[in-house]
Amino acid sequence: MEKIVRQIIEKYGSDPNRLMDILIDIQEQYGYISRDAVALMAQHLNMSQVDVEQTITFYHFLSTRHRGKYAIYLNNSAVAYMFGRQAIKDAFEKELGIKFGQVTEDGAIGLFDTACIGMNDQEPAAIINNKVFTKLTPYRVREIIRHMREGKSLDELMNESYGDGKNQHPYLQTMVSSNIRRKGMILSDDYVMGKVLKTILPNISPEAVIAEIKHSHIRGRGGAGFPTGFKWEFCRKAKGPKHYVVCNADEGEPGTFKDRVILTEKPELVFEGMALAGYAIGGDEGILYLRYEYRYMKDYLESVLKTMKEQNLLGDNIGGIDGFNFDIRIQFGAGAYVCGEESALLESLEGKRGEPRDKPPFPVEKGYLNQPTIINNVETFATAVRIIENGGEWFTQFGTEDSTGTKILSISGDCMFPGVYEVNWGFNVSDMLDMVGAYDVQAVQVGGPSGTLIGPDEFHRTLGYSDLSTGGSMIIFGTQRNLLKDVVLNFMEFFIDESCGSCSTCRNMPQVMRNKLIKILNGNGVKKDLSDLKEWSKVLLASRCGLGQTAGNPIVSSLKNFRPLYEELLQKEVEFDEGFDLVASVQGSCKYVGRVPKFHHHN
Numbered sequence: 117m118e119k120i121v122r123q124i125i126e127k128y129g130s131d132p133n134r135l136m137d138i139l140i141d142i143q144e145q146y147g148y149i150s151r152d153a154v155a156l157m158a159q160h161l162n163m164s165q166v167d168v169e170q171t172i173t174f175y176h177f178l179s180t181r182h183r184g185k186y187a188i189y190l191n192n193s194a195v196a197y198m199f200g201r202q203a204i205k206d207a208f209e210k211e212l213g214i215k216f217g218q219v220t221e222d223g224a225i226g227l228f229d230t231a232c233i234g235m236n237d238q239e240p241a242a243i244i245n246n247k248v249f250t251k252l253t254p255y256r257v258r259e260i261i262r263h264m265r266e267g268k269s270l271d272e273l274m275n276e277s278y279g280d281g282k283n284q285h286p287y288l289q290t291m292v293s294s295n296i297r298r299k300g301m302i303l304s305d306d307y308v309m310g311k312v313l314k315t316i317l318p319n320i321s322p323e324a325v326i327a328e329i330k331h332s333h334i335r336g337r338g339g340a341g342f343p344t345g346f347k348w349e350f351c352r353k354a355k356g357p358k359h360y361v362v363c364n365a366d367e368g369e370p371g372t373f374k375d376r377v378i379l380t381e382k383p384e385l386v387f388e389g390m391a392l393a394g395y396a397i398g399g400d401e402g403i404l405y406l407r408y409e410y411r412y413m414k415d416y417l418e419s420v421l422k423t424m425k426e427q428n429l430l431g432d433n434i435g436g437i438d439g440f441n442f443d444i445r446i447q448f449g450a451g452a453y454v455c456g457e458e459s460a461l462l463e464s465l466e467g468k469r470g471e472p473r474d475k476p477p478f479p480v481e482k483g484y485l486n487q488p489t490i491i492n493n494v495e496t497f498a499t500a501v502r503i504i505e506n507g508g509e510w511f512t513q514f515g516t517e518d519s520t521g522t523k524i525l526s527i528s529g530d531c532m533f534p535g536v537y538e539v540n541w542g543f544n545v546s547d548m549l550d551m552v553g554a555y556d557v558q559a560v561q562v563g564g565p566s567g568t569l570i571g572p573d574e575f576h577r578t579l580g581y582s583d584l585s586t587g588g589s590m591i592i593f594g595t596q597r598n599l600l601k602d603v604v605l606n607f608m609e610f611f612i613d614e615s616c617g618s619c620s621t622c623r624n625m626p627q628v629m630r631n632k633l634i635k636i637l638n639g640n641g642v643k644k645d646l647s648d649l650k651e652w653s654k655v656l657l658a659s660r661c662g663l664g665q666t667a668g669n670p671i672v673s674s675l676k677n678f679r680p681l682y683e684e685l686l687q688k689e690v691e692f693d694e695g696f697d698l699v700a701s702v703q704g705s706c707k708y709v710g711r712v713p714k715f716h717h718h719n
Contacts, residue, residue: 135467176451184226295535331508338493339587354488369564371589389497515541519580530594622664
């Protein structure tokens with residue numbers, strides 16, 4: 117083991133900033149990261165063992181305990197449950213005789229829950245040793261377990277039932293489907309790889325590129341919506357010996373999967389966008405930060421980068437432009453939603469826990485390794501290429517005045533045609549529901565759990581920065597769904613699991629609010645509980661990053677738009693009785709210390 121661990125460390129130049137790569141490689145080699153491996157890393161990277169361990173324990177897919185020869189991660193998102201996740205969970209547990217969170221006695225198979233894996237349009241889905249299995253059924257579960265017990269490889273298990281489009285590529289061969297239902301400028305088939313880098317950039321200056329991007333009024337497609345041109349301009353002007361381009365492909369927002377589709381069907385467009393940005397800001401290195409759930413894409417994306425290098429679209433003197441050198445490497449995360457926040461992503465890139473940084477300074481001044489860095493979303497880089505190809509003025513013809521261009525939506529839930537749709541900004545929710553074949557709709561979650569839950573009285577609203585802003589996730593819930601129990605509670609548990617724990621507000625408040633929600637769901641709620649929930653949510657606004665600030669949104673927006681659902685669960689006769697049962701509340705602690713509670717009632 118010592119020899120292999122040393123080789124892995126040397127592969128990354130014994131650089132502590134590459135700790136994530138080192139940990140992932142060791143985890144994949146052995147199925148876990150042993151104490152001995154931790155000691156070796158600390159020694160060779162000149163770090164303390166505590167620093168190595170705190171990075172390991174932060175990420176969902178890294179473990180210091182063996183997770184089985186086959187590690188099965190079953191998605192537990194709200195949509196997975198809507199499409200039968202419970203039956204799949206029961207089937208796995210029954211077949212294996214273990215519960216989730218356990219490994220079989222022979223160490224062969226482990227069962228684990230995991231948050232949304234970007235497959236909301238083909239649930240229930242699971243990741244098994246970096247292979248994605250979609251649309252699972254109890255029968256399929258039994259088949260998979262039988263094959264595992266026979267020692268078959270996962271490739272044999274996949275039955276060659278590959279998904280559509282590029283998912284059939286020799287380097288992908290995955291069951292995942294792209295489900296592109298509507299194409300626009302980004303997903304269109306008329307993209308010619310390298311056209312912008314080879315025929316347009318040699319004739320315009322970096323400043324002219326930024327001017328076109330600014331003229332297009334494009335705003336970041338990740339959700340925050342910061343004007344892209346200004347970000348690039350700030351970074352170009354920032355002082356530092358090296359400037360970095362980082363592509364945020366950590367789409368962990370439940371219900372979002374459009375970045376997966378863009379990277380599957382149009383990876384060249386994204387990489388060309390990163391190189392274009394490198395030209396604009398004066399950077400020579402790009403990093404694609406890709407969520408670990410998409411590890412199955414690794415060989416495919418590496419092959420695309422290799423082809424682009426061979427065609428002089430990456431590497432030295434790109435497109436014959438002297439001194440325009442730009443290369444891209446792929447950095448995987450290891451399962452942490454908070455790493456979608458740009459400063460937490462930078463911490464992760466540097467091999468640390470993904471805890472958000474205090475701002476200022478902003479990444480454009482001090483980002484990766486303290487150097488000026490732009491961080492943009494997958495869709496933003498892809499769009500930038502089309503803007504430079506056709507001009508900023510052309511781009512403003514699409515969408516609305518304050519939200520120009522197109523938006524790629526990930527649509528899932530109760531509809532006939534879940535998948536990816538590219539629409540112009542300004543599209544309204546009603547038209548979207550008609551487009552995807554959604555009937556008897558009770559609610560739509562716009563922008564994932566951190567966004568807004570709206571009802572039919574708001575379906576006239578439009579998608580755009582002045583009305584309903586969204587990173588792209590749209591989840592549809594039919595009238596048969598129990599919104600509070602099946603959706604809001606699931607979303608709150610997601611935020612509790614994904615908090616980095618750095619801020620006391622985000623560490624505690626979602627838990628307190630969730631418990632109050634459970635109290636109401638159990639029929640013990642009173643009127644005051646609703647005002648408590650509203651007030652308590654305000655505390656979260658003091659959190660350092662967007663995760664904490666929006667962690668109360670599932671309750672806040674459902675309370676605002678679906679208040680009757682809460683009110684009908686309240687105790688009608690009781691106005692202020694908090695329904696507190698002292699005996700029940702101390703049961704857990706009494707059981708833990710082995711004490712029988714005795715209460716004396718004094719009249």
